[in-house]
Amino acid sequence: MNALVLNGALKDDRSIETVNRLIEKMLIEKGYEVESILLHEKKIGECLGCFGCWIKTPGICVIDDYGRTLTENIINSDVVIYLTSVVFGGYSSELKKAIDRVIPLLLPFFKKVNGEVHHKERYKRYPKVIVLGIMEDEDYDMKETFNSLIKRNSLNWYNSFSGGTVQNNLEEDMKYQIEDKLRAMEVSVC
Amino acid sequence: MLIQKKALLLIGSPKIKKSTSEALGNYVLDGLNKKGYVCEKLHILSMLKKDARELINRVKDTDILIISFPLYVDSLPSPLIKALELMADNRKEKRPEKEQSLMVIVNCGFPEAFQNDTALRICKSFANKTGFKWLGGLAMGSGSAIDGRPIEQLGGMTRNIVKALNNATEAIVNNENVPTEAINLMAAKLIPRWLYIFFGNIGWKNQAKKHNVDKILYSKPLFKNN
Numbered sequence: 001m002n003a004l005v006l007n008g009a010l011k012d013d014r015s016i017e018t019v020n021r022l023i024e025k026m027l028i029e030k031g032y033e034v035e036s037i038l039l040h041e042k043k044i045g046e047c048l049g050c051f052g053c054w055i056k057t058p059g060i061c062v063i064d065d066y067g068r069t070l071t072e073n074i075i076n077s078d079v080v081i082y083l084t085s086v087v088f089g090g091y092s093s094e095l096k097k098a099i100d101r102v103i104p105l106l107l108p109f110f111k112k113v114n115g116e117v118h119h120k121e122r123y124k125r126y127p128k129v130i131v132l133g134i135m136e137d138e139d140y141d142m143k144e145t146f147n148s149l150i151k152r153n154s155l156n157w158y159n160s161f162s163g164g165t166v167q168n169n170l171e172e173d174m175k176y177q178i179e180d181k182l183r184a185m186e187v188s189v190c
Numbered sequence: 191m192l193i194q195k196k197a198l199l200l201i202g203s204p205k206i207k208k209s210t211s212e213a214l215g216n217y218v219l220d221g222l223n224k225k226g227y228v229c230e231k232l233h234i235l236s237m238l239k240k241d242a243r244e245l246i247n248r249v250k251d252t253d254i255l256i257i258s259f260p261l262y263v264d265s266l267p268s269p270l271i272k273a274l275e276l277m278a279d280n281r282k283e284k285r286p287e288k289e290q291s292l293m294v295i296v297n298c299g300f301p302e303a304f305q306n307d308t309a310l311r312i313c314k315s316f317a318n319k320t321g322f323k324w325l326g327g328l329a330m331g332s333g334s335a336i337d338g339r340p341i342e343q344l345g346g347m348t349r350n351i352v353k354a355l356n357n358a359t360e361a362i363v364n365n366e367n368v369p370t371e372a373i374n375l376m377a378a379k380l381i382p383r384w385l386y387i388f389f390g391n392i393g394w395k396n397q398a399k400k401h402n403v404d405k406i407l408y409s410k411p412l413f414k415n416n
Contacts, residue, residue, distance in 0.1 A: 010275065046235060046269055048204045049260065055397040059411040072412040088315040090265045090308075093272035100262050107408065108394040110300075110387045117300045117387060123413055141318075145311040152264035152308050 003027045004077040004127075005036040006070075008084035008095025015168060016083055016134050022175060023081060023132070026182060032079065039094045042066040046097055053104035059122060060104055067101035075105055077127045079185055086133040086165055089145025106156070113155050121158055128185055129153070131163035132178065138167070197222045197362075198252035199231035202259025202270035206233065208338030214295045214330075214355065215258035217341040221359035222254070235269040245273060246280050254291050254362055255322065257313065260333060261298035265309050274316050281320045292322035293362055295355075297333030301386045303377035305331065325361060326368035328354055328376040334390070335380045350375040 005023055009016050020036055027034045044067045052062035061067055074080055084095040091099065105126070106119040131153070133146045143165045154161035162184035166177045199219045203209035215231065223229045230248065237245040249255060259270050266274070294313045296306045306329035317324035330351065341348055341355065357372035380386075398404040 046204050047262065047267070049209075049262070049267075050205075051397075054407075055394065056401045056403065058398070058403055058407050058409050075412050076414050087271060087275060088278075088312045088319060090271065090312040093268050093275055096263075096265065096271050097268035100268050103263070105412075109391050112387075116302055116305065117383065122408070123410055141311075142315055145308060145315060148311070149265055149308050152305070156264065 001032050001078045003032040003034045003079040004073055005081040005083055006095060006098055007036055007038045008092040010092060010094055011040050019134055020083060023178060039098050044097055047100035054108035061101055070098055071102050071104060074102055075123055080127045080129045082131040084133055086135045086142055086146050089142040090149055118156055126157055126160045129161045130181055130185060132181060133165045134168050135165050136168050194226060194228045195253045197227040197229045197254045198248055200257045201233045202257055202267055204235045204267055204269055210297050210333045210336045210338050211258040211260050213336055213338055213341055215256060217355045218256055218359050225363050234273050238269055238272055242276060246276055249277055250286050256293050258295040261296055261306050261309055265312055278320050285321045290322050291325050291365060292317045293325040294327040296329045298331055299334050301331045301379060301383045303329045303331040328358055328373060330376050332380045332386055347380055350378045
């Protein structure tokens with residue numbers, strides 16, 4: 001079993017380094033092979049909304065950079081952890097830059113999911129995604145927005161998302177919070 | 191003499207030309223221009239690459255900020271998030287003394303306008319945290335039906351959109367919240383959902399045919415254990 005941690009910290013943000021190390025340790029203890037990627041260190045261009053990955057080179061982004069490698073790593077992982085600071089209730093620009101590049105994993109065609117229109121799946125299976133949003137202060141609205149974003153992503157990626165916000169405080173307490181979020185992963189494995 | 195108010199449109203679509211986001215934003219900006227506003231528009235991704243500081247300075251200088259963007263994976267395109275992060279950092283140091291307002295327009299490729307709700311909540315949260323007066327947001331589905339064409343030229347199909355944008359422009363001039371009526375008009379379906387799915391799927395196939403890849407449209411090039 002392999003797990004991929006996508007660390008969406010901004011260039012000068014050290015606040016989620018500790019959490020990244022903590023998650024790595026916890027996943028290794030559960031028997032996973034873990035790779036962490038600090039996204040801002042990689043060359044990942046912005047998705048330009050050209051749909052080339054659907055209609056020119058099906059399944060592969062037309063931009064030849066680390067975004068392609070990342071997409072391949074994601075689809076071949078058992079578990080992917082999105083790690084980000086909660087930015088106005090959403091993901092950081094670094095994490096989002098990577099996520100915007102993974103639409104080649106879907107097909108352009110539409111289908112209904114839960115009564116809404118979404119894109120059809122290209123692959124038979126998708127990794128389980130656990131989203132961890134690190135928050136410095138309590139903020140109910142941002143927390144709710146973040147949770148709703150996870151739910152929306154889950155509909156697009158065929159119900160494989162879970163997670164939520166984690167309050168950045170004492171290491172022991174964070175460990176407890178993360179453990180709680182990782183439990184969803186074990187349920188899916190059983 | 192009255193000081194003319196300034197309006198700044200930020201285009202959040204990474205597409206340089208003919209984006210639906212720009213078409214929608216242009217319509218509001220033209221309306222404000224007619225009301226005497228000094229208007230300016232900037233393409234976010236180009237500004238981030240060229241001169242991010244100038245982007246921040248233009249935002250600091252405006253009275254009304256309008257951000258028009260497409261929904262990317264359930265939220266904002268990454269360059270727009272980057273711009274919001276930079277603006278927030280800048281405003282932490284010193285907020286502009288004048289009152290500034292924010293209004294957003296978001297469009298998505300799915301027929302349901304409500305799929306934009308989370309993106310609107312993120313924008314509202316940004317406004318609240320950074321001291322912009324939140325005027326509200328207009329969200330529409332079936333954005334590809336506009337396909338970057340000027341709204342004025344689209345005729346009957348966009349009559350509700352035109353009304354919604356006119357109402358929103360009026361609200362901006364009066365520094366009031368975008369009215370619920372405008373929000374509902376903007377969210378009204380442009381074409382029936384089944385028709386959108388039907389033509390959408392045909393459209394994708396035709397585009398793939400043009401590039402000679404219609405036979406491999408369903409390929410799974412990245413999966414190692416397939």
